[in-house]
Amino acid sequence: MKYTTIIGLEVHVQLLTRTKLFSGCVNRFNPDAPNSQTDPVTLGLPGSLPVMNAEAFRLAVKVGMALNCEIARFTKWDRKQYYYPDLPKAYQISQYDLPLCSDGFLDITNAEGETRRIGIIRAHLEEDAGKNLHEGGSDSKVDLNRAGTPLVEIVSQPDLRSAAEAKQYLEELKLLLTYLAVSDCNMQEGSLRCDVNINLHVHTDDGHNIPTPIVEVKNLNSFRGVEMACEYETKRQIEDFQKTGQRLGDVPKQTRGWDLARGVSYPLRSKEEASDYRYFPDPDLAPVTVTGEWLDEVRETLGELPAARRDRLGDAWQLSQYDASVIITQGQDVADYYETVAQTCGDGKQAANWVTQDVLRELNERKLSIAQFPIPATVLGNLLNRVVAGEMTVKGAREVFTTLLELPADQVTDATVEQIITDKGLLLVTDTGEVDKAIDLVLADPKHEKAIADVRGGKQQAVGPLIGNVMKHLKGADPKAVRTRLLERIGGA
Amino acid sequence: MSVQLSRDDVAKVALLSRLKLDDGELDRMTEQLGAILGYVERLSEVDTEGIEPMAHAVERTNVFRADVETPMLPREAALSNAPKTDGQYFLVPQIFDAG
Numbered sequence: 001m002k003y004t005t006i007i008g009l010e011v012h013v014q015l016l017t018r019t020k021l022f023s024g025c026v027n028r029f030n031p032d033a034p035n036s037q038t039d040p041v042t043l044g045l046p047g048s049l050p051v052m053n054a055e056a057f058r059l060a061v062k063v064g065m066a067l068n069c070e071i072a073r074f075t076k077w078d079r080k081q082y083y084y085p086d087l088p089k090a091y092q093i094s095q096y097d098l099p100l101c102s103d104g105f106l107d108i109t110n111a112e113g114e115t116r117r118i119g120i121i122r123a124h125l126e127e128d129a130g131k132n133l134h135e136g137g138s139d140s141k142v143d144l145n146r147a148g149t150p151l152v153e154i155v156s157q158p159d160l161r162s163a164a165e166a167k168q169y170l171e172e173l174k175l176l177l178t179y180l181a182v183s184d185c186n187m188q189e190g191s192l193r194c195d196v197n198i199n200l201h202v203h204t205d206d207g208h209n210i211p212t213p214i215v216e217v218k219n220l221n222s223f224r225g226v227e228m229a230c231e232y233e234t235k236r237q238i239e240d241f242q243k244t245g246q247r248l249g250d251v252p253k254q255t256r257g258w259d260l261a262r263g264v265s266y267p268l269r270s271k272e273e274a275s276d277y278r279y280f281p282d283p284d285l286a287p288v289t290v291t292g293e294w295l296d297e298v299r300e301t302l303g304e305l306p307a308a309r310r311d312r313l314g315d316a317w318q319l320s321q322y323d324a325s326v327i328i329t330q331g332q333d334v335a336d337y338y339e340t341v342a343q344t345c346g347d348g349k350q351a352a353n354w355v356t357q358d359v360l361r362e363l364n365e366r367k368l369s370i371a372q373f374p375i376p377a378t379v380l381g382n383l384l385n386r387v388v389a390g391e392m393t394v395k396g397a398r399e400v401f402t403t404l405l406e407l408p409a410d411q412v413t414d415a416t417v418e419q420i421i422t423d424k425g426l427l428l429v430t431d432t433g434e435v436d437k438a439i440d441l442v443l444a445d446p447k448h449e450k451a452i453a454d455v456r457g458g459k460q461q462a463v464g465p466l467i468g469n470v471m472k473h474l475k476g477a478d479p480k481a482v483r484t485r486l487l488e489r490i491g492g493a
Numbered sequence: 494m495s496v497q498l499s500r501d502d503v504a505k506v507a508l509l510s511r512l513k514l515d516d517g518e519l520d521r522m523t524e525q526l527g528a529i530l531g532y533v534e535r536l537s538e539v540d541t542e543g544i545e546p547m548a549h550a551v552e553r554t555n556v557f558r559a560d561v562e563t564p565m566l567p568r569e570a571a572l573s574n575a576p577k578t579d580g581q582y583f584l585v586p587q588i589f590d591a592g
Contacts, residue, residue: 017560024563034581038571055560076548083511085585132588141582276509286556287548
């Protein structure tokens with residue numbers, strides 16, 4: 001059976017504000033102290049009134065701009081009404097018909113290396129609900145610390161065509177939001193959550209296109225989960241279509257949950273009349289209008305976005321798309337570090353090799369952030385400059401690097417690097433006179449006669465021990481250069 | 494356009510609002526809500542041709558507050574109105590996620 005998978009994603013992102021969306025109550029992930037971050041607005045107590053957090057509004061506008069959206073000059077908030085224990089007011093303040101941001105896009109690069117433009121239908125600002133905990137027993141627990149914290153909901157067009165593309169979209173979106181510093185995007189803490197809308201277009205042999213019923217898989221909190229759920233649903237919907245022949249419109253939209261442990265989706269009990277939220281404009285909140293000048297001010301704070309920086313790094317330092325992506329994906333601090341190393345050593349490729357391999361490996365092993373990394377970018381850059389200038393081998397530089405990592409941070413300086421290079425004799429002897437003198441000594445030594453004769457007789461591998469002996473006299477020389485010179489000097493076949 | 498509010502409409506709204514109405518109440522509410530809607534319906538007599546829809550009754554926009562912390566409720570106070578708590582959480586009848 002031929003088919004195309006059609007996927008759209010709804011992503012909820014927690015904004016990094018100090019306080020909640022509608023009150024000065026602290027906005028902080030704090031599950032160990034449940035219900036310690038509430039106030040009358042959070043609890044929906046009678047007489048309490050919401051007042052919009054200016055910073056949350058500004059951050060939401062930044063998100064919309066970075067997603068190439070139209071920013072509404074006039075926007076308002078609506079009440080979405082339903083009963084659930086984590087929603088104290090029995091309505092969520094959200095945006096219905098006049099979302100803050102609409103009609104944008106995000107470009108991703110798929111596995112084939114093609115750029116795919118994924119449409120953004122809308123992005124709006126709303127409040128989060130609290131958290132229900134089900135730990136067995138006859139009661140569920142409710143923690144309202146999260147209730148009322150600011151969320152941006154980002155709704156994509158159904159432009160994604162595979163589980164892998166869905167994951168790439170999420171990774172690119174997360175990178176963008178991290179660069180904007182609007183959210184910590186911590187998925188374990190639920191700062192970024194995702195609902196998947198997925199169905200198939202079945203292509204029949206006679207050239208027809210049959211859409212199958214749309215299924216929504218709710219509350220996925222890992223990229224892997226999203227990928228797995230898309231793969232699972234694709235398979236399940238194929239089987240379902242082959243069994244029932246059901247098309248879009250034959251049955252109501254189904255909502256499913258995701259069981260991470262078993263790797264399966266399962267039907268959720270459909271809330272009665274769930275779609276009937278009876279939205280109406282919230283009379284407690286004034287609408288917001290923005291001016292072109294204010295939008296320009298916000299736009300100036302966007303900074304360089306990851307896609308632009310990826311292109312710039314690639315162009316400026318002749319990096320492959322792959323190397324540039326690895327650096328950009330590590331976040332701004334690593335990209336800043338890389339750029340300083342590249343500028344200091346003057347060779348972008350050399351800098352990329354070190355940052356993406358040696359530095360990232362150490363960060364992972366030591367569980368450090370780049371800000372905590374003991375070797376400053378200029379020190380590494382100056383060290384690599386010696387390699388670039390041909391004064392040291394990569395192996396020698398690696399020896400210095402390893403030594404530096406063992407030192408207290410305040411001792412990791414250019415002067416220390418010089419000291420290590422001198423102590424270990426890592427500087428290559430580029431003076432050919434020095435090399436020749438050492439070669440003279442070795443060639444004159446009678447115990448090497450046989451090896452010299454072997455080399456002369458065409459047995460090139462016999463040169464190895466001779467190189468070693470020359471190196472011993474030199475305390476730091478490029479073995480390759482020594483080898484070449486030795487062979488020249490011995491001559492022969 | 495005149496509004497015809499049915500008994501089923503009222504039953505549905507009652508369900509959405511988690512109100513349990515008996516048959517007598519349903520009849521009474523259908524009649525009373527119908528009368529209210531009929532009264533409001535008189536607004537449609539006003540000619541609104543070319544008038545921009547109003548989003549809010551008060552002509553004020555851009556009421557913001559700074560992102561600054563204000564005092565919070567101690568947990569004990571936050572939980573004090575709850576029908577059931579364990580001193581840390583609000584307790585509610587078991588919620589089933591799976592169908």
